Amino acid sequence: MSQVQTQEPQPDFIIRSRAALEDNHLQEALEKAGSGFVYKRQAAIERIGNFEQLRDQARQVRVRALKHLDLYLLHFEKKVQNAGGQVHWAETPEQMREIVIGLCQAQNAKTATKGKSMVGEEVDLNEALEAAGVEPQETDLGEYVLQLAHERPSHIVAPALHKTKAQVQSLFRANHALGERALDEVADIVNEARAVIRDRFLQADVGITGANMLIAETGTAAIVTNEGNGDLTATLPRTHIITTSIDKIVPTWEDASAILRVLGRSATGQDITTYTSFFTGARSERDKDGPEQFHIVLLDNRRSELLGSEYEEMLHCIRCGACMNHCPVYQAVGGHSYNSVYPGPMGAVLTPLLRHEEQDNQLPNASTFCGRCESVCPVRIPLPGLMRKLRDREQREAKHASVSTLAVKLFCRLSRHPVLYRRLTHFSLKLVSMIRGRKSRFRTLPLMSGWSRHRDFPAPDNGSFQSQWQQRHKGTNHD
Amino acid sequence: MTETPQNSPKRRHQIGLFVTCPVDLIRPSIGFATATLLERAGCDVHVPPQSCCGQVAFNNGQPEETRALAWNIVQQFGQYDYVVLPSGSCGGTIKTHYPELFAQDERHETVVRFCEKVYELTTFLTEVLDYAPTRAGIDLSSETVTYHDSCAGLRELGIKQQPRTLLKRCANLDVTEMEETDVCCGFGGTFCVKYSDVSNRMVTNKVNNIRQSGASMVLGGDLSCLLNIAGKLQRLEPDNPDRVQVRHIAEVLAGELQTPAIGEPSPTRGKGE
Amino acid sequence: MTDSRSRILDRIGRSTGGHYDADTIEATFQALSHQQTGAPVQPEMGLTDPVATFTAEAGRNGARVAELESMTQVTQWLRDNVRDATTDANFHLSPAIIGRSLDWSGLNTTAETPAAAGSWGVVQAHTGIAETGTVMSLSDECPSGLLFLVERLVVVIARRDIVGYQEEAWQRLKARGALPRTVNWITGPSRTADIEQQIQIGAHGPREADYLLIDEQ
Numbered sequence: 001m002s003q004v005q006t007q008e009p010q011p012d013f014i015i016r017s018r019a020a021l022e023d024n025h026l027q028e029a030l031e032k033a034g035s036g037f038v039y040k041r042q043a044a045i046e047r048i049g050n051f052e053q054l055r056d057q058a059r060q061v062r063v064r065a066l067k068h069l070d071l072y073l074l075h076f077e078k079k080v081q082n083a084g085g086q087v088h089w090a091e092t093p094e095q096m097r098e099i100v101i102g103l104c105q106a107q108n109a110k111t112a113t114k115g116k117s118m119v120g121e122e123v124d125l126n127e128a129l130e131a132a133g134v135e136p137q138e139t140d141l142g143e144y145v146l147q148l149a150h151e152r153p154s155h156i157v158a159p160a161l162h163k164t165k166a167q168v169q170s171l172f173r174a175n176h177a178l179g180e181r182a183l184d185e186v187a188d189i190v191n192e193a194r195a196v197i198r199d200r201f202l203q204a205d206v207g208i209t210g211a212n213m214l215i216a217e218t219g220t221a222a223i224v225t226n227e228g229n230g231d232l233t234a235t236l237p238r239t240h241i242i243t244t245s246i247d248k249i250v251p252t253w254e255d256a257s258a259i260l261r262v263l264g265r266s267a268t269g270q271d272i273t274t275y276t277s278f279f280t281g282a283r284s285e286r287d288k289d290g291p292e293q294f295h296i297v298l299l300d301n302r303r304s305e306l307l308g309s310e311y312e313e314m315l316h317c318i319r320c321g322a323c324m325n326h327c328p329v330y331q332a333v334g335g336h337s338y339n340s341v342y343p344g345p346m347g348a349v350l351t352p353l354l355r356h357e358e359q360d361n362q363l364p365n366a367s368t369f370c371g372r373c374e375s376v377c378p379v380r381i382p383l384p385g386l387m388r389k390l391r392d393r394e395q396r397e398a399k400h401a402s403v404s405t406l407a408v409k410l411f412c413r414l415s416r417h418p419v420l421y422r423r424l425t426h427f428s429l430k431l432v433s434m435i436r437g438r439k440s441r442f443r444t445l446p447l448m449s450g451w452s453r454h455r456d457f458p459a460p461d462n463g464s465f466q467s468q469w470q471q472r473h474k475g476t477n478h479d
Numbered sequence: 480m481t482e483t484p485q486n487s488p489k490r491r492h493q494i495g496l497f498v499t500c501p502v503d504l505i506r507p508s509i510g511f512a513t514a515t516l517l518e519r520a521g522c523d524v525h526v527p528p529q530s531c532c533g534q535v536a537f538n539n540g541q542p543e544e545t546r547a548l549a550w551n552i553v554q555q556f557g558q559y560d561y562v563v564l565p566s567g568s569c570g571g572t573i574k575t576h577y578p579e580l581f582a583q584d585e586r587h588e589t590v591v592r593f594c595e596k597v598y599e600l601t602t603f604l605t606e607v608l609d610y611a612p613t614r615a616g617i618d619l620s621s622e623t624v625t626y627h628d629s630c631a632g633l634r635e636l637g638i639k640q641q642p643r644t645l646l647k648r649c650a651n652l653d654v655t656e657m658e659e660t661d662v663c664c665g666f667g668g669t670f671c672v673k674y675s676d677v678s679n680r681m682v683t684n685k686v687n688n689i690r691q692s693g694a695s696m697v698l699g700g701d702l703s704c705l706l707n708i709a710g711k712l713q714r715l716e717p718d719n720p721d722r723v724q725v726r727h728i729a730e731v732l733a734g735e736l737q738t739p740a741i742g743e744p745s746p747t748r749g750k751g752e
Numbered sequence: 753m754t755d756s757r758s759r760i761l762d763r764i765g766r767s768t769g770g771h772y773d774a775d776t777i778e779a780t781f782q783a784l785s786h787q788q789t790g791a792p793v794q795p796e797m798g799l800t801d802p803v804a805t806f807t808a809e810a811g812r813n814g815a816r817v818a819e820l821e822s823m824t825q826v827t828q829w830l831r832d833n834v835r836d837a838t839t840d841a842n843f844h845l846s847p848a849i850i851g852r853s854l855d856w857s858g859l860n861t862t863a864e865t866p867a868a869a870g871s872w873g874v875v876q877a878h879t880g881i882a883e884t885g886t887v888m889s890l891s892d893e894c895p896s897g898l899l900f901l902v903e904r905l906v907v908v909i910a911r912r913d914i915v916g917y918q919e920e921a922w923q924r925l926k927a928r929g930a931l932p933r934t935v936n937w938i939t940g941p942s943r944t945a946d947i948e949q950q951i952q953i954g955a956h957g958p959r960e961a962d963y964l965l966i967d968e969q
Contacts, residue, residue: 369667
């Protein structure tokens with residue numbers, strides 16, 4: 001028999017989201033970001049006539065890539081090696097950290113510039129590099145701000161979305177010894193970051209970036225950016241290391257086009273980002289520049305277990321962020337409430353799958369299933385459906401049935417007997433109607449304080465619809 | 480059956496009316512308005528014993544319980560030509576999710592065929608019956624009324640234009656659109672109780688958009704969202720007699736506005752909470 | 753890490769059913785990648801004249817497009833435009849541009865690493881892509897770093913090198929043989945929206961992008 005917990009646990013997401021709702025800086029930042037992403041995406045897809053077909057095509061590419069994922073990875077590996085690069089395989093975050101640190105130490109590297117890599121964030125690479133005596137330098141403006149603030153990204157495309165301009169100003173004043181200067185305009189901030197980081201690009205021993213796609217055909221890693229930092233990181237140092245994951249494979253260059261055509265439009269409303277760069281191996285004698293060493297570290301971290309499972313479609317994700325941009329829950333509480341590198345709807349599915357920790361069970365529950373995420377996902381991942389499967393998994397694995405679970409089950413058992421249900425609800429409503437008196441609504445509800453803390457509830461009518469219908473149709477209707 | 484109801488003009492559609500739990504328990508007037516509309520449109524309306532479509536179980540990790548309830552519904556309502564619900568949310572659960580729930584089940588075929596004759600009210604009136612009353616029952620052309628597109632209806636069943644078309648035909652009303660009409664109100668079933676504060680933020684945003692539209696009334700196709708919206712409007716302005724009124728579209732289409740709006744005091748019953 | 757590699761591949765293989773040895777990978781890959789069905793879906797945007805669409809899309813993405821007749825006009829265009837610049841301009845040329853005997857009088861060319869203010873890059877694109885107003889540069893023709901370190905990037909592009917859609921650029925690329933280390937696609941000046949989602953032109957890369965269209969024989 002399952003034990004019953006008398007009190008609902010106070011899970012992480014609830015505590016964090018409450019704090020987020022009361023955080024004025026965060027709320028100001030979220031409000032400023034607001035629906036900007038939504039409108040930009042809408043405008044971009046309206047400029048072309050067949051975005052829905054482009055979505056279908058992108059989804060097909062992801063399906064094909066996963067269907068023969070091992071073949072494509074092997075082909076990718078061989079081509080990288082032929083082009084003078086190396087591929088490394090990491091089953092766990094720990095292994096990925098070890099590999100990257102080993103590569104840095106083999107180069108006697110003291111400094112590493114970094115482009116934005118969510119996989120790098122997933123494995124806590126910066127902390128590990130610092131501990132190993134390699135100074136990581138984030139170069140993406142958002143990531144740089146977070147490095148100064150010692151914070152994690154709150155969005156997979158706009159990592160510092162939760163920071164206001166004023167907060168960035170104070171961070172810059174506290175960290176850059178540049179004396180009195182104006183930092184009021186966004187342009188001032190961007191220019192200062194550009195100047196501060198420029199030298200570091202030129203001096204870094206190693207450059208570490210992520211990858212948006214791995215093209216199996218030629219062993220090519222594709223990176224899409226707007227700032228140009230990714231390319232300076234990938235091109236100037238002697239060694240370029242890419243931290244990415246096994247699911248980023250696409251078979252061919254044409255397939256890469258299919259993804260690019262939905263990625264920018266879905267993410268930032270751009271037909272294409274300013275820079276799309278394709279790196280194949282190390283610099284050859286024909287090349288005018290580029291790194292002498294090229295390494296790609298592929299992370300698994302439970303992704304291979306998802307293949308062939310009921311959650312496989314999550315591996316289709318191309319990390320555009322459209323789901324969180326359109327998610328009313330994310331928009332209310334921001335990314336940090338999810339306590340994961342991957343927030344919002346895609347994170348609510350991916351985090352419990354990659355970490356499989358009890359606290360993460362809250363994430364797929366923290367959704368109204370409004371479906372807006374699925375409706376904008378460029379590769380049509382059924383995000384609410386996957387969250388629902390995770391809710392099923394949580395209940396299957398639960399050691400204790402919570403009060404709310406028992407209530408749901410009780411209600412369902414009663415509902416299996418419609419006639420009994422009709423009688424019982426009829427009498428209950430009569431009872432409520434008696435105690436209701438002349439009230440048209442309630443300000444407090446027993447057992448439902450979550451509702452009545454914030455809203456009134458209408459007093460029910462005198463008897464259920466079914467009982468009233470029966471009264472009116474006595475003798476005329478056998479239903 | 481030798482003749483399908485569609486190509487037999489003489490035989491009236493036999494409709495199984497599935498009112499949904501919230502309507503059954505909290506606001507029967509929506510059920511009666513729905514029945515009235517269907518009868519005016521030339522249908523015979525039947526109300527078999529009914530309970531929950533299973534959505535509560537389905538969204539709370541109980542697929543077995545859901546299947547049991549779903550099969551109940553299929554059996555209770557299988558005899559009718561059509562099954563009509565004044566809800567996109569429960570309609571979505573049935574039409575979109577019952578087939579997938581029975582995907583590995585020998586009853587799948589039966590379930591799929593059943594779901595094909597299940598309709599949300601406004602879709603049924605526009606797309607199956609092309610309902611257009613000879614004259615509008617009420618005239619709301621001078622009113623400012625806005626419409627909340629409930630999520631499941633909008634995204635699972637494609638309900639967007641249907642209610643607006645009917646409001647024009649039945650009440651001579653052009654909807655005044657609010658900002659973000661397609662964004663969730665924050666109800667989400669058990670979500671609004673479990674994640675009370677997040678839900679509160681969402682419904683506050685919704686209510687702000689409603690008020691900014693200048694509307695005196697907000698309509699919708701799902702009672703649960705409307706309870707959420709009305710409850711928030713009333714909590715925010717308990718003493719304002721001119722606060723926005725909240726109603727289900729069926730009541731307006733049927734011209735039955737004598738019942739007080741959701742949560743509003745009846746003239747005969749005294750006022751306030 | 754060989755063990756990690758085989759364990760990962762084993763787990764994947766359990767789902768894909770694939771078992772490959774080194775000799776069959778290439779053949780199996782070729783067979784599979786040719787299974788692609790039908791023509792690719794490309795954005796419907798009324799693309800009939802690649803040069804016109806290229807010009808429009810590049811402009812929409814923040815690049816300035818100038819219509820010239822030939823390569824010899826490029827340096828005169830530079831002289832005309834440098835007059836408006838507030839700082840002394842240093843011109844960093846790609847090898848392809850150096851290889852052309854152009855009249856650089858009055859323009860200060862340099863082979864040094866582009867420093868902050870006043871650095872202009874002058875390069876020739878391998879291909880232009882009308883679909884998005886994008887120029888493609890290859891690291892065996894032009895150092896990739898040059899494209900990012902300068903303040904103002906001037907890309908010369910021959911009208912005959914402008915194709916309609918991305919797929920045509922891939923064909924041109926594959927037809928050359930071995931890939932260069934870096935293929936750069938550039939669409940306008942560098943930008944960021946990381947501060948309060950306000951688009952700011954000029955992040956780490958060039959603040960300005962000029963595309964000069966020329967005819968070549």
